[in-house]
Amino acid sequence: MSDEDDLDDIEPDQDDLEKEDDDKEIEEWDDYRKEGEEVSEEWLPTPLTEAMMKEGLSLLCKTGNGLAHAYIKLEAKDRDLTDIYLLHSYIHLRYVDISENHLTDLSPLNSLTHLLWLKADGNQLRSARMNELPYLQIASFSYNQIADTEGIFHPRLVNLDLKGNRIRQVTGLDPERLTSLHTLELRGNQIETTLGINLPKLKNLFLAQNTLKKIEGLENLSELTTLHLRDNQIETLDGFSKEMKSLQYLNLRSNMISDLGEMARLRDLPKLRALVMLDNPCADETDYRQEALVQMVHLERLDKEFFEDEDRAEAEEIRQRLKEEQEQEMDAEHDMEPYTPSV
Structure with missing residues (x-):
């Protein structure tokens, strides 16, 4: 596959991945949570009922033995639910949406061993911990009150969404158990360090709107292609290495990088094609723009603008001049070495 083909895997306008609507959604959710902290609201007990189940069930399919049928999809969104105990007996469910309720407990889902897809956004969850669900592939727990990433070890999990929670540090994500996870969404938390994200199969990592000051512990993410770090407090680009050999798109918008020389730390990323550095002091x-292209020969786009052929020619001239100056300095140092006659 050519470098052009690699870039085709990136969406045409990667800045769309910043998801401005989601940014607004996170701000609105933060306001909501602050109001909730000021006014302690007691929700009336509202359990999931058989009537609600009848209304929300759909998608009739054959069960495992092929001799019976069962509904495998449930939508119980925005029903003011505080209790989903009834779900523990609906063991054939594969798709469950229990978003926008007041749930604090997911344990009734532990018996749903056929579950493929779970959406539990906008509840009152303090943890995403559940028993291992062998077929779960997509799980979304955004906009809850989750404080950690412990107890998540579903072997077929591909996409995990934890944005808009209260996570400070990523712990408990075992790479030997999460062997299929390729997208991890952690925007809008309170994450202070990138340590703990040791998931070699990860392809997309979203860490915007946290409190990161530097990048560390990501060296083993050799399959990572997209990394979002917008709206943090990053001052240095130390922490990137040639082992991150698949990284194509890097978003560092609205951080605190002031020294243009920091870009030199990105030149060992062999597949980096698109870089966003808007709203940093160095921008x-x-x-x-010239310094970015001098340091990163294969870079195709900086912020929203692609480099032209003349930009590349100028950058190549500068690289050659710098190389010649470096060689001259080395020759001069060699000439200044004291002569030691052979005996």
């Missing part, structure tokens, strides 16, 4: 420097 106001006169040589901002």
Whole structure:
């Protein structure tokens, strides 16, 4: 596959991945949570009932032995639910949406061993911990009150969404158990360090709107292609390495990078094609775009603008000049070494 083909895997306008609507959604949710902290609201007990089940069930399919049928999809969204105990007996469910309720407990889902897809956004969950669900592939727990990432070890999990929670550090994500996880969404939390995200199969990592000051512990993410770090407090680009050999798109918008020289730390990323550095202090420097291309020969786009052929030619001239100057300095140092006659 050519480099052009690799870039085709990235969406045409990667800035759309910043999801402005979701940014607004996170701000609105933060406001909602602050109001909830000021006014302690007691929800009236509202259990999931058979009537609600009858209304929300759909998609009739054959069961495992092929001799019977059961509904495998449930939508119980925005029903003010505080209790889903009834679900423990609906063991054939594969798709469950229990978003926008007041749930604090997911344990009734532990018996749903055929579950493929779970959406539990906008509840009062403090944990995403559940028993291992052998077929679960997509799980979304966004906009809850989850404080950690413990107890998540579903072997076929591909996409995990934990945005808009209260996570400070990623712990408990075992790479030997989460062997299929390729997308991890952690935007809008309170994450202070990237340590703990040791998932070699990960392809997409979203860490925008946290409190990160630097990048560390991501060296083993050799299959990572997309990394979002927008709206953090990052000052240095130390922490990137050539082992991150698949990284194509890096978003560092709205951080605190002031030194253009930091871009040199990205030159060992062999497949980096698109870089976003808007709203960093260094982006106001006169040589901002030129320095980026000098340091990253294969870069195709900086922020929203692609580099032209003349930009590449100029950058190549600068690289050659710098190389010649470096060689001259080395020759000069060699000439200044004291002569030691052979005996």
